[in-house]
Amino acid sequence: MDAHAAPVAVQYLRTLFKGPIIAAGGFDRKSAEAIVAEGHADMVAFGRHFISNPDLPRRLREDLPLNAYDRNSFYGGDERGYTDYPFASVSQK
Ligand SMILES: Cc1cc2nc3c(=O)[nH]c(=O)nc-3n(C[C@H](O)[C@H](O)[C@H](O)COP(=O)(O)O)c2cc1C
Structure with missing residues (x-):
């Protein structure tokens, strides 16, 4: 998945799944704060x-x-x- 596909996939997922989304995989403090701030995840593991x-x-x-x-x-x-x-x-x- 390239960088442009990620938000599209997240939007698709959001329409199907109404619960909280926990992102995981390769995050650090800065990238974790960013993905939550951008609204693509609710939490980061x-x-x-x-x-x-x-x-x-x-x-x-x-x-x-x-x-x-x-x-x-x-x-x-x-x-x-x-x-x-x-x-x-x-x-x-
Ligand atoms: C040594 C090790 C053990 C793990 N054990 C589990 C596990 O038991 N269950 C699980 O869902 N994920 C497990 N994971 C996956 C992590 O929860 C996490 O999804 C993965 O490491 C990617 O996040 P990170 O980049 O912050 O490490 C494990 C990862 C590592 C490195």
């Missing part, structure tokens, strides 16, 4: 950034930098890559 940022809501709210995610630990078998990413320090800005 985060996957990979949530895995590497246990305090993602705070980081987005305060516009703090995000921890990079490590693809090698996705779908891993233990706590590595799931519970060991650091929280932002209290004073981090």
Whole structure:
């Protein structure tokens, strides 16, 4: 789908589906705010950034930098890559 097709697809979807639309896939703070502001989605879900940022809501709210995610630990078998990413320090800005 090219960039011009996306809004058309969203409008088509909107006429068929009356409920809230949650967009997901490759969003960051800026693009998430933009798609909601443009009315193409009601909410945005985060996957990979949530895995590497246990305090993602705070980081987005305060516009703090995000921890990079490590693809090698996705779908891993233990706590590595799931519970060991650091929280932002209290004073981090
Ligand atoms: C390691 C990993 C596990 C995931 N597990 C699920 C899952 O159990 N159910 C689900 O609906 N999506 C799952 N997803 C997909 C995410 O919810 C999300 O749709 C996807 O990662 C795209 O968003 P992102 O670009 O913010 O990561 C998973 C993604 C990753 C990277």
